[in-house]
Amino acid sequence: MARRLFGTDGVRGVAGEFLSAELTLGLARAATARAATSAADGRPRVLVIRDTRESGEMLEAAVAAGVAAAGGVALLGGVLPTPAAPLLIARYGFDLGVVLSASHNPFADNGVKFFGADGDKLSDAVEEEIEALLDGEPVQPDELGGVRQLHGTLDDYLRELHVRFGGLDLAGRRILLDCANGATYKAAPEIFRRLGAHVDVLADTPDGRNINAGCGSTHLDQLAAAMRAGDHDAGFAFDGDGDRVLAVDGDGAVVDGDELIALAALHLRAQGRLRGDGVAVTVMTNYGFHAAMESAGIEVAITNVGDRYVLEALRARGWAFGGEQSGHIVELGFAPSGDGIASALLTLEALAGRPLTERRGMDKLPQRLVNVRLPDRPSLERAASDPQMLAAIERESAGLEGRGRVLVRASGTEPLLRVMVEAPADDEADAVCGRLVEQAEAAASQPAG
Incomplete structure (x- = not known):
């Protein structure tokens, strides 16, 4: 049975419209009723935390009502980063965790995601059970x-x-943080200061509506400008719920998840702390990452896009470290989820006193990513399966073998064909990408049938 409400990261939509108080109450009631079947006394204890959106308090009240109506006890933890949920569940033995956040989305959106008693996000099968209830x-x-x-x-x-x-x-280190006016606005500056850093902070005054607004990991211009103007060793930008991070160095250059994972993997390997000498990343990870890991003797597992797939690969192999280009970075030795603050601290641990400009993780190949928007899903399917398109992908891939790569994939949520090319030089990446985009558009324009 396919899920109707749950997406790749919980139930998400415009608060008060799709994600109404009634729907949120119902989801919490159903999830609590299911948790009651395995709770020690049939009375589950449910952690509830949220980010800084103005709809958070309304949805928090709805969740609390749903939990209580199902016979559970709702424990309201207030504003906290999403990765705090599995840590608190483990610490106190809660039966269920509920996080109210829409991550990097605009303030009008919100979301409900559930964590089980083991600290993991609920599986697709369990989410189907909740929908049935x-x-x-x-x-x-x-x-x-x-x-x-x-x-x-x-x-x-x-x-x-x-x-x-x-x-x-971190004594003597100057760190600049962009908290996205979101869930990290208290926690991130505090832990960096406790560890001795001099901390300056951007976007740490949430008003309910300014979360992710021109700030955070999806809007890095403000942080990059401040890094170029200042003398900080590193800058870190979190998203609204704090489960991902991107960095900016002193020259204003963006350091994405690929580079952060490479830097940390090499550090953990050198310290004998990279379990299984392997790392899991997604199909979007830069070719330069793979070259760096091969040179270091680190095995790489490649998954579909999504942190849940990275987690599945890590557990299947008995490894503990991986992540995504977007900045979701998972260290299972700490928590079973991405944690932006922990990932930023791990980056500084790996740098061992050097500024971020002196990172030595990988040589990143030029990457071009073009989203070819098509009229509808049938057009997308025609373009993705067109024989001439497939032949073009094979031809361009062969031309870049051993030097770069081509990835063409259909979006799962929009009528977009994502064309990505990585090559040793910018002009070659542009040329290959241009040819593939032209072929995709030509394929989509062919009549159906």
């Missing part, structure tokens, strides 16, 4: 539950970070 008659508990404020959650999260990075001395 939502469609049926609500389960009536023997007694109603309750709602409690959970105090000290920020300190709990900071304590976990400090335990992991307590040996990292």
